[in-house]
Amino acid sequence: MTYLDNAATSFPKPEGVYEALDRFARHSLANPGRSGHKMALESEHALTDARHRLNRFFAGRNPDRWAFTLNGTDALNMAFKGVLNPGDHVITTDLEHNSVSRPLVALAEAKRISLTRIPADSGGTIDPDAIRKAITSQTKLIALTHASNVLGTVQPVEEVGRIARERDLIFLVDAAQSAGVLPIDVQACCIDLLAMPGHKSLLGPTGTGALYVGPRVNLRPWREGGTGGDSLTPTQPTDFPFHLEGGTPNVLGVTGLVAGLDFVESRGVDAIRKHEVELCDKLRAALSELPGFEVFGHADTNRRVGVISFRCEILPAPELAGLLDQSFDIAVRPGLHCAPYIHKALGTAPDGLVRVSPGPFNTQTDIDHLIDALKQITGGM
Numbered sequence: 001m002t003y004l005d006n007a008a009t010s011f012p013k014p015e016g017v018y019e020a021l022d023r024f025a026r027h028s029l030a031n032p033g034r035s036g037h038k039m040a041l042e043s044e045h046a047l048t049d050a051r052h053r054l055n056r057f058f059a060g061r062n063p064d065r066w067a068f069t070l071n072g073t074d075a076l077n078m079a080f081k082g083v084l085n086p087g088d089h090v091i092t093t094d095l096e097h098n099s100v101s102r103p104l105v106a107l108a109e110a111k112r113i114s115l116t117r118i119p120a121d122s123g124g125t126i127d128p129d130a131i132r133k134a135i136t137s138q139t140k141l142i143a144l145t146h147a148s149n150v151l152g153t154v155q156p157v158e159e160v161g162r163i164a165r166e167r168d169l170i171f172l173v174d175a176a177q178s179a180g181v182l183p184i185d186v187q188a189c190c191i192d193l194l195a196m197p198g199h200k201s202l203l204g205p206t207g208t209g210a211l212y213v214g215p216r217v218n219l220r221p222w223r224e225g226g227t228g229g230d231s232l233t234p235t236q237p238t239d240f241p242f243h244l245e246g247g248t249p250n251v252l253g254v255t256g257l258v259a260g261l262d263f264v265e266s267r268g269v270d271a272i273r274k275h276e277v278e279l280c281d282k283l284r285a286a287l288s289e290l291p292g293f294e295v296f297g298h299a300d301t302n303r304r305v306g307v308i309s310f311r312c313e314i315l316p317a318p319e320l321a322g323l324l325d326q327s328f329d330i331a332v333r334p335g336l337h338c339a340p341y342i343h344k345a346l347g348t349a350p351d352g353l354v355r356v357s358p359g360p361f362n363t364q365t366d367i368d369h370l371i372d373a374l375k376q377i378t379g380g381m
């Protein structure tokens with residue numbers, strides 16, 4: 001199979017991830033921090049080490065301010081539900097994934113918050129000035145995706161972070177499509193809350209994610225329970241990371257995530273992004289020569305990650321992706337990509353687009369195979 005759906009979940013993982021998962025599952029998979037015996041301590045140590053690694057990689061202030069989550073969605077919910085209060089105003093954008101939009105719209109429909117959604121320009125970028133103009137005296141939070149999961153366009157997080165800090169607002173960045181392919185310095189970008197899955201460009205297994213909580217923010221926990229210590233305290237301990245981590249963490253997945261991070265650090269985010277963007281550009285160039293294809297999102301390679309979406313005049317996206325899968329063994333993602341607002345703005349709902357998202361292990365040959373399949377499908381119609 002030619003797998004080109006890395007924006008959903010990366011595949012394959014680096015060899016080191018499979019090895020780390022196997023080793024840890026066989027030798028160290030005790031309950032972290034619960035029992036005090038050697039294996040439990042080893043398991044706890046794996047989590048602590050992972051927090052240090054993430055903190056260093058994203059230039060955080062304190063390793064303890066990293067909470068492990070089930071995925072990106074879990075991290076985002078933890079952030080929104082932990083920080084927003086009745087009457088707050090939130091600014092977000094029409095590029096957002098439903099993992100940002102749905103919790104915010106649900107709070108707005110319950111009349112607990114008010115919400116302003118900033119439209120992207122026709123190429124898929126948010127203007128920081130439009131965010132500045134939307135700020136009111138009630139604004140508490142700006143929630144922005146770092147890179148669009150539909151168009152791959154990179155958003156101006158540094159500028160928006162500066163605006164948020166000047167106005168003393170909380171700045172949340174959804175790094176689902178950027179963690180592992182774009183450098184992120186949470187302090188330099190004034191990011192207070194950074195939410196990410198571990199199973200996309202960080203190359204970890206599914207069931208992993210993380211939330212960084214900067215020092216200006218104190219979240220209410222949205223999941224309460226056992227933490228292994230402080231058992232006499234009747235409510236959730238207030239010290240991080242236990243404050244946010246009720247229940248046994250996915251320590252096995254986290255060891256895989258760290259092995260994924262090893263790969264990302266050794267190859268380098270710039271090299272990984274360059275490789276993936278080059279593959280997308282090869283496809284973009286080929287599609288521009290083929291009749292009946294339309295590619296979305298601005299073309300500037302410096303402002304994109306390795307995600308490209310297109311449509312075909314004669315075949316709706318779901319059918320085209322179905323043919324690629326069934327007849328050519330090529331995996332891509334059709335539809336709305338859980339990002340309905342940008343598809344509505346582009347006029348591509350309800351069928352959506354075909355999204356192609358290469359990963360670090362894809363090659364030029366994979367893209368040639370895709371181009372050839374598209375030619376065969378459309379040429380035969």
Ligand SMILES: Cc1ncc(COP(=O)(O)O)c(C=O)c1O
Nearest residue numbers: 071072073097099149174176197
């Ligand atoms: C931009 C964006 N945000 C959030 C998510 C949600 O991540 P997860 O599927 O890990 O919950 C995704 C997943 O595709 C995404 O692309």
